Amino acid sequence: xxxxxxxxxxxxxxxxxxxxxxxxxxxxxxxxxxxxxxxxxxxxxxxxxxxxxxxxxxxxxxxxxxxxxxxxxxxxxxxxxxxxxxxxxxxxxxxxxxxxxxxxxxxxxxxxxxxxxxxxxxxxxxxxxxxxxxxxxxxxxxxxxxxxxxxxxxxxxxxxxxxxxxxxxxxxxxxxxxxxxxxxxxxxxxxxxxxxxxxxxxxxxxxxxxxxxxxxxxxxxxxxxxxxxxxxxxxxxxxxxxxxxxxxxxxxxxxxxxxxxxxxxxxxxxxxxxxxxxxxxxxxxxxxxxxxxxxxxxxxxxxxxxxxxxxxxxxxxxxxxxxxxxxxxxxxxxxxxxxxxxxxxxxxxxxxxxxxxxxxxxxxxxxxxxxxxxxxxxxxxxxxxxxxxxxxxxxxxxxxxxxxxxxxxxxxxxxxxxxxxxxxxxxxxxxxxxxxxxxxxxxxxxxxxxxxxxxxxxxxxxxxxxxxxxxxxxxxxxxxxxxxxxxxxxxxxxxxxxxxxxxxxxxxxxxxx
Numbered sequence: 001x002x003x004x005x006x007x008x009x010x011x012x013x014x015x016x017x018x019x020x021x022x023x024x025x026x027x028x029x030x031x032x033x034x035x036x037x038x039x040x041x042x043x044x045x046x047x048x049x050x051x052x053x054x055x056x057x058x059x060x061x062x063x064x065x066x067x068x069x070x071x072x073x074x075x076x077x078x079x080x081x082x083x084x085x086x087x088x089x090x091x092x093x094x095x096x097x098x099x100x101x102x103x104x105x106x107x108x109x110x111x112x113x114x115x116x117x118x119x120x121x122x123x124x125x126x127x128x129x130x131x132x133x134x135x136x137x138x139x140x141x142x143x144x145x146x147x148x149x150x151x152x153x154x155x156x157x158x159x160x161x162x163x164x165x166x167x168x169x170x171x172x173x174x175x176x177x178x179x180x181x182x183x184x185x186x187x188x189x190x191x192x193x194x195x196x197x198x199x200x201x202x203x204x205x206x207x208x209x210x211x212x213x214x215x216x217x218x219x220x221x222x223x224x225x226x227x228x229x230x231x232x233x234x235x236x237x238x239x240x241x242x243x244x245x246x247x248x249x250x251x252x253x254x255x256x257x258x259x260x261x262x263x264x265x266x267x268x269x270x271x272x273x274x275x276x277x278x279x280x281x282x283x284x285x286x287x288x289x290x291x292x293x294x295x296x297x298x299x300x301x302x303x304x305x306x307x308x309x310x311x312x313x314x315x316x317x318x319x320x321x322x323x324x325x326x327x328x329x330x331x332x333x334x335x336x337x338x339x340x341x342x343x344x345x346x347x348x349x350x351x352x353x354x355x356x357x358x359x360x361x362x363x364x365x366x367x368x369x370x371x372x373x374x375x376x377x378x379x380x381x382x383x384x385x386x387x388x389x390x391x392x393x394x395x396x397x398x399x400x401x402x403x404x405x406x407x408x409x410x411x412x413x414x415x416x417x418x419x420x421x422x423x424x425x426x427x428x429x430x431x432x433x434x435x436x437x438x439x440x441x442x443x444x445x446x447x448x449x450x451x452x453x454x455x456x457x458x459x460x461x462x463x464x465x466x467x468x469x470x471x472x473x474x475x476x477x478x479x480x481x482x483x484x485x486x487x488x489x490x491x492x493x494x495x496x497x498x499x500x501x502x503x504x505x506x507x508x509x510x511x512x513x
Contacts, residue, residue: 183210
């Protein structure tokens, strides 16, 4: 056969296979099949920039039943999700699934979309505010699916969670779709939770309020994944994105818990060169970091890395040489954003690199110590951070289950009593993290060690720490508060709690008021 240039080409070449003849330099641009998905090529000089969300929606296939995704790095300052769903709803599209890495109070408009059938499914790692309440009250047609920060990219990469259109809030984007989170009015730092969406969604639309000339460097999400770039007036309110107010607790009880938790870490033998560490942004958790900081200084220990959502306090430990590097999946404050932008030792990571249990190596697997919180703990060390004591959704795993599973020492720090209710129960309302991956519970009244950790029990028994059984801790609390009555729920399942591997660890049933 002859190709378009008139050259004689065999139909088949041994050792090569069937021949596709050259048809012209641009003949094979456009939509094509790739691993069962229709993807589009962009020709040289083709324009990606659009002037509105509506213009972007005109260019993509909208239909009832689609799944659209969003990331939560803009947190409670996010404008993108609400504006996109509003624009889609105006077109009469129904039965949408929202696959957002997290949902915040700012996303309250979703409640009305749930009630009128525009949104019938929600998949998220964390849900708070009015949307969480509405799901608990049964307004969502299908049960919400609650994943972990590592479980979500696992689901996306495996095809368990298929995304038709990913909408990526981009603090900075260039005219060809390169994105970073470190410049612009809505700078939020690392965009780790948006990476899987960009790489695996059928269509990717970047929405930015800081469109810059090509190329936008540094590049966190590449042009090769982005179909269109939409310029808008604002993607978010900086005051809701990073508050800069993350602080160590001043509460004497929280400080006492932090001191005891640090003594547990010291007794474990893990405070040595190469220590790796993660803590949350809560006041008591940061107080543990403060205590650990002084311990590391006194022992002249240099850790290998700190990881997770990064705060300015962890940045200070990097600056002081207490850790060689940081792994950052999201920045919690302005100091962290600045450090991530300027310090090459402050390394970004995707949600998959952070906690996906099915890839070739997640960062959580290299953690020595993780400090966790809890809404409830039971006598089997199962932890609930999904629902409150009233059974209403108020959070979700986030990285809780991922880090508990990966770290050598997973410590839960909590007041023994909160809101006049004991934290330790016979049975938690909802299991978020299985007890087999929780090692120690530290309260102001005492410390309980998982019976499976006989090595830790032996080490802590050689200290003056108030070590007791989890049942004894529970008894102490109930002497002060009495034993609370179990909440009543109906048989209606309003949410499914997935463990990080995609198996169902629990369900949330609608509470009876």
